[in-house]
Amino acid sequence: MITTTMTTELKILLIDDHEINSLFTGYMFTKLGIPFDVATNKQQAINLLKDNSYTLILLDIQMPNHDGYDVAKALRLMSPKVPIIAFTSLPEEEVLPKALNSGMNDYMLKPQAMQEIWGMINKFKQSA
Numbered sequence: 001m002i003t004t005t006m007t008t009e010l011k012i013l014l015i016d017d018h019e020i021n022s023l024f025t026g027y028m029f030t031k032l033g034i035p036f037d038v039a040t041n042k043q044q045a046i047n048l049l050k051d052n053s054y055t056l057i058l059l060d061i062q063m064p065n066h067d068g069y070d071v072a073k074a075l076r077l078m079s080p081k082v083p084i085i086a087f088t089s090l091p092e093e094e095v096l097p098k099a100l101n102s103g104m105n106d107y108m109l110k111p112q113a114m115q116e117i118w119g120m121i122n123k124f125k126q127s128a
Contacts, residue, residue: 009055010034010035010055010056010121010125011034011035011036011037011052011053011054011055012029012034012035012036012037012054012055012056012057012058012121013036013037013039013045013048013049013052013054013056013057013058014026014029014036014037014038014039014057014058014087015038015039015040015044015045015057015058015059015060015063015068015071016038016040016058016060016063016087017040017041017060017063017064018060021060021110021111022038022040024111025058025087025110025111025112025117026038028112028114028117029117031114032114032117032118034121037052037054040063041063041064041065041066042063042065042066042070042071042074045057045059045071045074045075046074046075046078049075049078049079050078054079054082055082055083055121055124055125056082056083056085056120056121056124056125057075057082057083057084057085058085058087058108059071059072059075059084059085059086059087059104060087060088061086061087061088061090061095061099062088062090068086068088068099068102068104069098069099069101069102070102072084072086072099072102072103072104073102073103075103076102076103083105083106083124084103084104084105085104085105085106085107085108085120085124086099086104086106086107086108087108087110088107088108088109088110089109089110092107092109095107105124106120106123106124108120
């Protein structure tokens with residue numbers, strides 16, 4: 001069971017250019033009581049990271065103008081300790097090695113159920 005006290009210190013940055021994906025994932029964060037911000041491109045993500053503290057970053061790999069690996073490298077320079085998760089519909093074997101090499105911490109296939117997203121959040125919350 002997830003309680004409000006478990007989510008009060010959390011804040012997530014979701015970086016995804018696809019509006020439906022952002023709405024679906026945002027709905028799950030809202031149901032879990034987790035505050036979050038959404039960026040649809042690299043510059044928005046950088047601006048949000050400059051002005052906010054995040055517990056976790058979920059980063060889409062396939063975006064126009066910049067791929068997620070490029071975005072991860074820029075975000076990692078700004079915030080070396082915040083976990084960055086590749087959040088994509090691409091297969092793990094295709095994404096994970098490049099994701100780890102670009103500074104991401106893990107991989108999650110989307111779309112996901114609330115419990116799976118909570119599991120990933122909790123995994124990295126414990127190590128913070």
